[in-house]
Amino acid sequence: MASAEFLELIETELAAKRSILRQTSLRIWANPEVCFEEHNAHDLLCDVLEDGGFRVTRHHILQTGFKAEWSSRGSATPRIAFVCEYDALPEIGHACGHNLIAECGLAMAFMVKRVLETSDQIDGTIVVIGTPAEEGGGGKILMISAFDDIDAGFMIHPFGGGDRALNGKTLCSARFEGIFRSDVDCERSVHVSRDLNRKTVARQSSMDAAVVAYGHLALLRKTMPSSWRLGVVMKPMESNKETRLQISYRSVKGVDMRPLREKIVVCCETAAQCTRCEFEYSHTKEYLEQWPNHTLTARIGEYCTNFEEDMELVREGKKRETQLLGSSDAGNVSQIIPFVQVFPCIDGLANIHHKNFTDVTKTAAAEETMLEVAKACARTAIDLLSDPKFLEAAWSELRARQLEEFSESRNIDAHLSP
Incomplete structure (x- = not known):
């Protein structure tokens, strides 16, 4: 697990980047752009990453997609991805909190980069993948090849209405x-x-x-x-x-x-x-269903307090997957690499895809909750970089699920065949 030294570096880096992260989120929030039209958000995020020392490929695969990389040495592995979303909903703006998702993608990348820069104990490559058009455009499906060389990935999605999910399973x-x-x-x-x-x-x-x-x-x-x-x-x-x-x-x-x-x-x-x-x-x-990776989410849950109800079950040796009513193209990614999309609650009343949630996603309180989870994900990413057995455990879980689902799919195909 991430040492106290690494945790101090994470805290220091987050404090140093807090202002630019806040400004970036608010600028995206104030200028909502619908799917495939996120030109200003694309340019802004790429500029911030370039200023932060990342090698950025703009217009990657899609016109408003991007990829940013930083390696501790050469083409070091493992390659850990942090995913940004930044498209808005028509008429009601960022009622799904993609401005916060983008902010957390940057935050996680900067925190892990700081640890790799400072420590001679671990190596690896950080990749920030900007995926537009989640709201109906299937950006991650169109950009799925961007994950071909990725060993594990992280994304944080805000929830409201008092709901949260460490192991959320989308439709x-x-x-x-x-x-x-x-x-x-x-x-x-x-x-x-x-x-x-x-x-x-x-x-x-x-x-x-x-x-x-x-x-x-x-x-x-x-x-x-x-x-x-x-x-x-x-x-x-x-x-x-x-x-x-x-x-x-x-x-x-x-x-x-x-x-x-x-x-x-x-x-x-x-x-x-x-x-x-x-x-x-x-x-x-x-949009395929998300497969939670319990190996990764259990570690995230240990590092933050947002998912205590789920963690009580984890400590009892139980695996609970919360069935969500929404869908996400992140589900497609979760079926090819160990991938995390956790859902912290940022408001007890407002619900996503409603106008009152738009107002919540610009608040400092919502940002604070999201960044606390971002720290937990960054620590988990560092564990993946420093512990090959932990990474292999995440992959073993995914391979077992792929085999299980493939067998079920073959049974259905046999039933449908004339």
Whole structure:
């Protein structure tokens, strides 16, 4: 575990960087930029890292993505990543606290860098990865190759409403869009023509098809497992002969996403067939569920007081994973490297993705809570750098879970195969 000397260095560095960290967070908060438009936040974070001695690659993979590195010597290993998010929500700004996530990413990197600079006992490389577009854009999925050479990663996400999670497990999620087309104008609803034998032939509009599909999906929602989620929105298009369905679908496990999507397709295609409409669809890449790494989170919990309820179970030898209602593209990262995304509570009343949470994410009290957890994560990262057995334990846990989930996925594939 991190020595008292290392802890003193961490405290000293955080105090030295406190002003620039605060300014950076507030500037991002005051200038909210939605997914893929985070140009000012990108430039600001890159400038701060360059001034702090990091070698920065701007516009890394994505226009508003970046990577910053610092090594104690050459290309030293292990390579530990600290992740920044910085996109805001439309209209309500930083109601998910990504300004604080970015600040903590910088803070952790600076604290660990200070220890590596001062100590001749450990070596390694610190990598700060800036991942834009978490709010619906799947930035980490698009930048997943940035984690190919990373040995472990850390990110800290604020929570509200009195909730916190040391081992939070997010939901899988994706979006599905279906478009129905007909040669009948929606405003005419049903056009009836008569052939020579005076048989009526009903020609139905794309809106009719969408309504039928909505009914099918409503029935699916009533019969599907409780671990699945389905939301449907019907939207008109510029052409009165086209109607769009936008569907968000979620599940507790990634292996369920394909079966759920296939049921959605069947519902929509059946509706198109019975209304004689054309149908086409597309879907986004999936945000996968987060796999908590208990090896790492248990150490973080020992180093801070924000997760005492979880730590009581850890000390009893129990592993509890808190099922969260939201989704995060960090889940995709957690399934390929030992990765931590912990969720400290920064307010007892306000909840994320609400306007009152936006006001909370600029407060000094919220920052104080987040930085306390950042110190715990920095100490855990130093343990990874100084103790190969600890790092291997984190990897062993991940490999075991990969094998378990892969086996479950193969069983589902076998069941779905004709």
